[in-house]
Amino acid sequence: MLTLDGVYAGYGGGDVLQGLDLSVVPESVTCVLGPNGAGKSTVLRVVSGLIKPRQGTVSLGEERIDRLSAPEVLAKGVAQVPQAGALFPRMSVRENVLMGGYLIRRQRKLLEERYSAVAELIPLIAERPNAPAGNLSGGQRRMVEIGRSLMLDPAVVLLDEPSLGLDPKSIAAVAGLINGMRERGKTVVLVEQNVRLGLSLSTHGVVMEGGRVRLLGTAEEITNHPEIASLYLGALEPNS
C-alpha cells in the first residue's frame, strides 16, 4: 500500500501540497484529477523522491520512503514515467529501454530477461530495436518511455499525462499498456488531463484541489459524482 500522510511539499516558494492524505489501493489504477495547479504532478514527484516533503510521510507498505533519493525509491519498486521528451534521441530504442535497467546492469541475464518481457509487452520495441529514438513518432516515443520504466519490474508505476499530445491511435495503444499493467497486478497512479479517458482506464479516482484530496472513490463513484462536472467547469471557465 502506497500512503501519503499529512504531506506538505513545494518548490521553495511555498507549499503546493497542503497536508495531503492519500492511500492508494494495491494493484489499483488510480487516476489523479483536478484543476491546473492543484498539485497533481507534485504528488507524483513526492512519491518518486524527486522532491522531499517539508512535512508528512510517504510510505510503501510499512516502510517510509520520503527520505530516500529518487534512485533509492526506484530501487524499492516505484518507477515514474516522466512527461514526454525524456528519451535520448540519438540512441536506439533498445539502448533507451536498457537505460531503464541501469540498476541491474551487471546482472546480464536478468537484464536480458526483463528486456524480453518488455519487448513482448510493447511490440514496437521488438520490431524496431535499432531505430534511433529521435526518428519515432510521439506515440512511439511514449511507448518506449513506458517500456524503459518497466525494466526494473516496478510494483508501482507513476504516469504523468500519458496521453498528452498523442493521436487517437497512440492513445489507444498507451491505454492498452495501462490495462496490461493492471492485469499484471501493478499499482498504477496516473495524472491525466483527459478526465474521461483517465477514469475509463482506472479502478479508482482522486480529485485534488488546492494541494489536498477533495474526493476519493472508485472510478465509477467519481465518474458519477455530481460535483465532478462543476469542479471541472470551474476549472475550465475561470472567468465565469
Ligand SMILES: Nc1ncnc2c1ncn2[C@@H]1O[C@H](COP(=O)(O)OP(=O)(O)OP(=O)(O)O)[C@@H](O)[C@H]1O
Ligand atoms: N519545478 C517547479 N518549480 C516551481 N514551481 C513549480 C514547479 N513545478 C510546478 N510548480 C508549481 O506548483 C504548482 C502545482 O504544480 P503541479 O504541476 O503539481 O500541478 P498540476 O495539478 O499537475 O497542474 P497541471 O495540470 O497544470 O500540470 C503550480 O502552481 C506550479 O506553478
